[in-house]
Amino acid sequence: MSNTPPKKNWSWRSQAFRGLVYQVLAVTLIVLCVGYLAHNTQTNMRERGIQSGFDFLNSAAGFDIGESLFAFDSGENYWHAYLIGFTNTLRVAITGLILTTLLGTLIGVGRFSRNALVRGLCVCYVELFRNIPVLLQLLMWYLMFTEVLPDSASPLVLGPFYLSKGGLNFPIPVWATGQYFAAIGMGLALVVAFVYRRWAILSFERTGVPRSLFWVPVAIILGFGVLGWLIGGAPSEFNMPMQGEFAIENGGALTPEFLSVLLGLTIYTASFVAEVVRGGIQSVALGQTEAAAALGLSRGQTMRLVTLPQALRVIIPPVTNQYLNLTKNSSLAVAIGYPDVVSIANTAINQTGRAVECIAIIMVVYLSTSLITSGLMNWYNTRSAIKER
Amino acid sequence: MSAQVFQTIPPRPAPIKVEGLVAWIRANLFGDLRTSLGTLAIGAVLLWIVPPLIQWLFINAVWVKNYETCHAALGACWGVIAEKYRIIIFGRYPFDEELRPLIATLLLMGLLVLSCMRLAWKPWLGALWVVVFAIFFTLMRGGVFGLTYVETSLWGGLPLTLLLASLSMTMAFPIALVIALGRRSNLPAIRSLCTVYVELIRGVPLISVLFMASFMFPLLMPQGFNIDVLIRVLAGITLFAAAYMAEVIRGGLQAVPKGQIEAAATLGLSYWQTQRKIVLPQALAMVVPGIMNNFISTFKDTSLVTIVSMYELTGSMGMALNSDANWRPFKIEGYLFIALIYFVFCFSMSRYSRWIEKQVNKSKQR
Numbered sequence: 001m002s003n004t005p006p007k008k009n010w011s012w013r014s015q016a017f018r019g020l021v022y023q024v025l026a027v028t029l030i031v032l033c034v035g036y037l038a039h040n041t042q043t044n045m046r047e048r049g050i051q052s053g054f055d056f057l058n059s060a061a062g063f064d065i066g067e068s069l070f071a072f073d074s075g076e077n078y079w080h081a082y083l084i085g086f087t088n089t090l091r092v093a094i095t096g097l098i099l100t101t102l103l104g105t106l107i108g109v110g111r112f113s114r115n116a117l118v119r120g121l122c123v124c125y126v127e128l129f130r131n132i133p134v135l136l137q138l139l140m141w142y143l144m145f146t147e148v149l150p151d152s153a154s155p156l157v158l159g160p161f162y163l164s165k166g167g168l169n170f171p172i173p174v175w176a177t178g179q180y181f182a183a184i185g186m187g188l189a190l191v192v193a194f195v196y197r198r199w200a201i202l203s204f205e206r207t208g209v210p211r212s213l214f215w216v217p218v219a220i221i222l223g224f225g226v227l228g229w230l231i232g233g234a235p236s237e238f239n240m241p242m243q244g245e246f247a248i249e250n251g252g253a254l255t256p257e258f259l260s261v262l263l264g265l266t267i268y269t270a271s272f273v274a275e276v277v278r279g280g281i282q283s284v285a286l287g288q289t290e291a292a293a294a295l296g297l298s299r300g301q302t303m304r305l306v307t308l309p310q311a312l313r314v315i316i317p318p319v320t321n322q323y324l325n326l327t328k329n330s331s332l333a334v335a336i337g338y339p340d341v342v343s344i345a346n347t348a349i350n351q352t353g354r355a356v357e358c359i360a361i362i363m364v365v366y367l368s369t370s371l372i373t374s375g376l377m378n379w380y381n382t383r384s385a386i387k388e389r
Numbered sequence: 390m391s392a393q394v395f396q397t398i399p400p401r402p403a404p405i406k407v408e409g410l411v412a413w414i415r416a417n418l419f420g421d422l423r424t425s426l427g428t429l430a431i432g433a434v435l436l437w438i439v440p441p442l443i444q445w446l447f448i449n450a451v452w453v454k455n456y457e458t459c460h461a462a463l464g465a466c467w468g469v470i471a472e473k474y475r476i477i478i479f480g481r482y483p484f485d486e487e488l489r490p491l492i493a494t495l496l497l498m499g500l501l502v503l504s505c506m507r508l509a510w511k512p513w514l515g516a517l518w519v520v521v522f523a524i525f526f527t528l529m530r531g532g533v534f535g536l537t538y539v540e541t542s543l544w545g546g547l548p549l550t551l552l553l554a555s556l557s558m559t560m561a562f563p564i565a566l567v568i569a570l571g572r573r574s575n576l577p578a579i580r581s582l583c584t585v586y587v588e589l590i591r592g593v594p595l596i597s598v599l600f601m602a603s604f605m606f607p608l609l610m611p612q613g614f615n616i617d618v619l620i621r622v623l624a625g626i627t628l629f630a631a632a633y634m635a636e637v638i639r640g641g642l643q644a645v646p647k648g649q650i651e652a653a654a655t656l657g658l659s660y661w662q663t664q665r666k667i668v669l670p671q672a673l674a675m676v677v678p679g680i681m682n683n684f685i686s687t688f689k690d691t692s693l694v695t696i697v698s699m700y701e702l703t704g705s706m707g708m709a710l711n712s713d714a715n716w717r718p719f720k721i722e723g724y725l726f727i728a729l730i731y732f733v734f735c736f737s738m739s740r741y742s743r744w745i746e747k748q749v750n751k752s753k754q755r
Contacts, residue, residue: 023578037609116417131735133689328594355604367592
């Protein structure tokens with residue numbers, strides 16, 4: 001008798017049944033809503049004679065793009081235009097991420113300086129830039145670049161750098177054999193540096209002799225690069241910007257649009273990153289700093305070796321959010337005419353009238369970028385988390 | 390044995406002052422060599438930057454409403470604000486009726502300030518919000534009580550900014566609450582629906598949601614059903630803010646110890662009773678600072694509606710100066726002016742948020 005299965009206490013009032021009812025209701029409601037909206041959209045499109053579908057991506061775009069990493073002319077199709085927009089978004093977002101990390105960390109750490117002037121400036125920076133909308137900051141930077149700076153006929157000259165309404169012009173090295181060799185050398189050096197690191201860690205565990213895990217690899221990579229450059233004949237030719245008749249010619253150039261988006265996003269996001277870094281550092285127990293002082297570490301060493309590595313664990317999740325915010329905010333570039341993916345989509349909407357498709361493309365692009373970024377940061381987070389046994 | 394000669398002990402040096410301005414400067418600005426060098430370097434840079442800035446901002450500035458004087462002057466032209474402040478603050482709202490947006494804005498600001506005070510945290514506050522919003526809309530829209538009708542496309546400036554921020558946050562709260570509860574629900578379908586919503590919205594920029602509201606929304610509605618663009622944008626911002634707020638509220642829900650819910654179950658409370666009487670009162674008290682931060686970012690985000698051609702503060706400032714060739718060169722002053730407005734609002738809100746955080750944590754300190 002003891003083997004009989006337990007009797008099922010099923011009833012209409014059971015929690016499981018009610019849960020099922022709620023879920024079915026919710027799903028039906030959502031499906032009905034979406035179906036209704038989709039139906040409306042279809043009817044509206046038919047009524048207004050709006051074409052739908054993504055086939056427009058293959059037709060000629062018919063507009064020029066102000067700046068792009070790859071050549072683009074108006075005869076190429078929308079598909080290409082979107083790709084250019086996406087690379088522009090990535091270009092500004094990735095540069096922005098790097099600069100934001102550096103600036104934000106610097107300012108966050110600066111809040112703990114012994115110098116009251118440094119502390120005060122960091123507080124002012126954070127409070128000032130955090131409390132002004134990023135769009136307004138972008139517009140202000142753009143205005144600075146296009147109105148306040150001198151014409152490109154009489155630019156501000158700082159050594160080989162020319163700053164004017166035309167943007168920033170700077171010297172770029174002329175790509176020659178030497179640079180190829182340097183690149184190959186650095187590639188090789190990465191392998192060597194990796195092997196060295198493994199060896200240094202193993203030898204530290206065996207003998208207890210500490211070896212630099214940062215400066216030596218850096219030296220290896222730089223050394224190999226320089227070696228490759230020397231072997232390649234040490235080319236040192238630069239493409240220097242020159243004062244032309246109407247504009248600055250030659251050299252590398254960054255447009256005012258790119259610069260204002262980059263500056264605006266970096267400065268705005270850095271103020272948030274600085275707060276995150278400060279919070280992270282404050283979260284490290286005071287005993288750690290005191291113990292480091294007892295061991296005779298200097299303040300800089302304490303920060304670098306004791307406080308920051310521990311603070312990193314607290315810092316990473318909120319900083320990931322800020323990175324995502326920066327990427328998403330790069331869409332504001334549309335307001336000042338930097339041709340990012342939103343701005344291309346905006347033009348495409350106006351030209352083809354396919355709002356649904358174009359907005360879907362924007363959303364897919366940002367969703368995938370966000371997911372990839374947060375995936376990478378999660379991976380890094382698990383790596384730097386406390387190893388518990 | 391030589392006689393002991395009486396000698397006084399040499400006086401000790403006076404103790405180094407550890408209090409007061411001089412001591413503070415010594416400790417914080419010239420503590421050691423590196424600090425002193427840093428102070429000198431930064432001081433030099435500040436001396437190089439700040440005086441010209443002050444000269445430009447105040448000393449050489451022009452305060453009169455005359456663009457010719459402004460063009461000639463070396464400093465900032467604050468006359469542009471004196472000339473254009475009306476359009477910057479109230480947008481395209483009819484000139485003769487400017488008292489109406491003024492009263493509406495003051496009422497709304499008063500409501501926001503009142504809501505921040507402890508003495509107002511009573512049930513009647515909710516009713517007051519409804520009443521104030523009703524008065525706000527009546528005043529702005531007109532058409533009744535002898536007020537001329539002003540269509541929403543003419544609304545602009547500060548009243549629009551305040552309206553978008555406060556109304557969307559108010560409407561986002563119940564949605565966020567439901568979604569936050571849904572994400573913590575045991576029912577897989579509801580949980581995944583809520584998760585998808587939050588992650589979807591948080592993964593895309595606000596501008597794409599606003600594009601949707603302005604370009605796509607008309608397509609989604611049945612034929613002949615036109616919704617005002619203000620309402621569409623409000624709905625967009627609300628849905629966007631709700632996703633972020635839901636995450637904040639979920640954080641609060643997670644922070645309520647599990648023992649509380651188990652204790653409630655032991656007492657025989659149902660799910661909704663548990664949420665209403667046990668979980669939410671504790672969770673919501675914890676998330677007030679977080680929601681306040683949400684409010685600040687929504688307030689800043691309202692500046693984005695200028696991209697879909699609504700003239701809130703940022704848009705109306707652009708409109709005010711772009712349309713007038715005489716004053717257009719002084720856009721930077723205009724931007725500084727609205728930056729100051731945004732700053733005053735956001736800064737005071739963030740200070741308040743910090744204060745309230747302390748209040749919330751007080752109950753946990755013994």
